[in-house]
Structures are given as C-alpha cells and as structure tokens.
Amino acid sequence: MTSATAASAAYSVPLPDGLTQRTLRFEDARAVTDLIAAQEVADVGEQVVELADVEADWSRPSHDLAASAVGVLDGERLVGYAEVTGGDRGDACVHPDELGRGIGTWLAGWLQDRARRLGATEIGMPVPQGSPGDRLLTALGWRVRWTSWVLQLPPGREVAAPTLPAGHAVREARPDDHRAAHEVVEDAFLEWSRRDRQDFADWSATTVGRPGFEPWCLRVVTDAAGVVVGAVHVVLSGEGAERTGFVDKLAVRADRRGLGFGQALLADAFAAARAHGATRSELSTDSRTGALGLYQRVGMEVTPTWLNRGVAL
Structure with a gap:
C-alpha cells in the first residue's frame, strides 16, 4: 500500500457526532505538542513534551507522517491525535476536556487498523499508570508489555x-x-x-x-x-x-x-x-x-x- 492510499483509507468505525478527522502535516506539530502537554499536565502534573520532541520525531527520514498519523477535530480545534511511530509502536492522546466523548476508543481502533495496514502484527503505546488512558486500554483488552519509570x-x-x-x-x-x-x-x-x-x-x-x-x-x-x-x-x-x-x-x-x-x-x-x-x-x-x-x-x-x-x- 502506498502512503497516499494509506492516508486516504479512513478507519471504518464512525467518529462520535460533531467531530471530524484528517491526516496530519508537519505544521501541525505545535497543535499536537499542546495537546500532549495538556494530557501530561492532567495525568502526571507537569508538561514533559516539547515542540522539538515532536518535530525531531517527525523529521526522521523513514517516518511517513501522512500515512501514519491522524488528528481528530471539533471544528478547527485539535482534540485528539494518534500515530504509528514505527513498527509495533504508537502514541495517542485526547484533550482532558474532551474525555467521555468516545474519542479515545475511536483512536485506539484507528491505531490498530492503521498499524495492521502498515504491516505490523502488534501495536502498543505508553500511558501513565492509573490514568484515563490506562483505564481505557485495560477495558479494551490491551495488555501490559512493559513498565517504564521516570x-x-x-x-x-x-x-x-x-x-x-x-x-x-x-x-x-x-x-x-x-x-x-x-x-x-x-x-x-x-x-x-x-x-x-x-x-x-x-x-x-x-x-x-x-x-x-x-x-x-x-x-x-x-x-x-x-x-x-x-x-x-x-x-x-x-x-x-x-x-x-x-x-x-x-x-x-x-x-x-x-x-x-x-x-x-x-x-x-x-x-x-x-x-x-x-x-x-x-x-x-x-x-x-x-x-x-x-x-x-x-x-x-x-x-x-x-x-x-x-x-x-
């Protein structure tokens, strides 16, 4: 599958009402950084991510952003995002003000679908222990692959x-x-x-x-x-x-x-x-x-x- 085909192949489950989705572009790095930061503050009490982290990751020559990432929008506002970062690894987040709308469940399904399309046989992502994301993935049957500590x-x-x-x-x-x-x-x-x-x-x-x-x-x-x-x-x-x-x-x-x-x-x-x-x-x-x-x-x-x-x- 070409990147253009992958980018246009939408996840088959519909988004919650009132939301839209689109592929991400490099100029979305700031909005994604702000989104991740908001979730980090809510989950662990401080912002860890920086714009340079997202830009560096998206600058890897092997990373096809258009084929591997999606944004969820409420109007023009980015409220959720997910990406397959490489192999069996991904990441996703939902703005803490938007929890309970079904965005996280949709993103988890999108990650599985997109990783499968990109040739992976497994997909995983990091979540703070006990966070809303951790509880959601547990309910969806995602198992712990390993534990990380800061x-x-x-x-x-x-x-x-x-x-x-x-x-x-x-x-x-x-x-x-x-x-x-x-x-x-x-x-x-x-x-x-x-x-x-x-x-x-x-x-x-x-x-x-x-x-x-x-x-x-x-x-x-x-x-x-x-x-x-x-x-x-x-x-x-x-x-x-x-x-x-x-x-x-x-x-x-x-x-x-x-x-x-x-x-x-x-x-x-x-x-x-x-x-x-x-x-x-x-x-x-x-x-x-x-x-x-x-x-x-x-x-x-x-x-x-x-x-x-x-x-x-």
Whole structure:
C-alpha cells in the first residue's frame, strides 16, 4: 500500500457526532505538542513534551507522517491525535476536556487498523499508570508489555563520578564520533528491544539533528586508543526553576560494562546540563533493561510510572 492510499483509507468505525478527522502535516506539530502537554499536565502534573520532541520525531527520514498519523477535530480545534511511530509502536492522546466523548476508543481502533495496514502484527503505546488512558486500554483488552519509570535526582544531590581505567576519558562528542556513538547505542538497545535497527539518519534526526541540539548534548567515553565505548545524549528542556537535564539515551559497549563507564557518563551528562542551566536531573528506563536498580543505587528516585500497553492485530 502506498502512503497516499494509506492516508486516504479512513478507519471504518464512525467518529462520535460533531467531530471530524484528517491526516496530519508537519505544521501541525505545535497543535499536537499542546495537546500532549495538556494530557501530561492532567495525568502526571507537569508538561514533559516539547515542540522539538515532536518535530525531531517527525523529521526522521523513514517516518511517513501522512500515512501514519491522524488528528481528530471539533471544528478547527485539535482534540485528539494518534500515530504509528514505527513498527509495533504508537502514541495517542485526547484533550482532558474532551474525555467521555468516545474519542479515545475511536483512536485506539484507528491505531490498530492503521498499524495492521502498515504491516505490523502488534501495536502498543505508553500511558501513565492509573490514568484515563490506562483505564481505557485495560477495558479494551490491551495488555501490559512493559513498565517504564521516570527517575529524578533529588535537589542538591549529584551522581558520583567514578575513577575510570587508565587511558579512558569522558568528553563532548565530536562530529567524527557521531557514527560510533550511534553504533554503540543501537547495539546496546537492541539487546532487549524488539524492533528493527534504527539507521544513522533516523538516529541523527532525534539526537544531533534535534532542534536545539548543541555539541555538549552528546558525550562519549573513549578508550586509550580513542575508540568510543560508551555514549550519552542529554536534552535540556523547560524554563527557569523547571529547567531539566534529561538523559535520553545512555549506552556502553557490551564488552566494556562493569567498569564504571555508565555511571561516569551519567555523572558527566548531568553535570554538563547543570552547567547549561538545568536545575533538575532526570531519565527514564523500563523493565526490559534491568537498569532500574543501577539508577536507584546512585541516588535517583522514581517519580511517574508508565505502562506500555499493546494488543495483537
């Protein structure tokens, strides 16, 4: 099926009365960001998403927005959205003022239909534990695939930087380190994540090509020969007292683990973010990685808990 065909193939179940649906365009990124933010504030008490997150994700060369995303409108106002973000993964949200109209049920059905059309055999999405979205998907028979946790370093606390083996160093990544960092991250994440390998162009769109990226945001640890054996990507978000340094990706090469490189990268990433104005230090991990205990041992504490719920198609 071509993207044009997929985009024009509407989900067969009718929308609730008074609502319309259409495919999304890149210029809808702001409206989608505002929609997700409203749901986040209602569900977890704060906005996490930024416009740069949506724009970076939609800028991936492999992502066909017209074929994989839909908006639900009440007049000209966007009140719900869903998209297949890749493979068996999706996302959806409904404005908290519009709950109870059947929008979420329609979006869940649309996600299943569109993912099936795009060749997936399963589709899942993250929802805050106990949220209206979590309760809806539970009622619709979506099972928990894995649990995710957002962890925060309490104010005034820092991650201790361990002493590294001789010849090793943590530093800001240079442009000629980018491909090596990508390889280290993908190799590590594919040890536990069931998905296709992300190519360098897609990875770059959400890291070094992300709006607002600065060279200090990507950091690596190198061995005595200068070979990259670990990498971390940190995102600076929010404003003022809520300025957050969020570790988006952290990985160490399999044969170099247990030597303190992960903790060294974490300590360095948070320190770099603080030097650029961050007042909070956060990251997210999930039950597939086995890393929760590691982050708790260095002093981080769980804040919101999210569930990735999915359903077979």
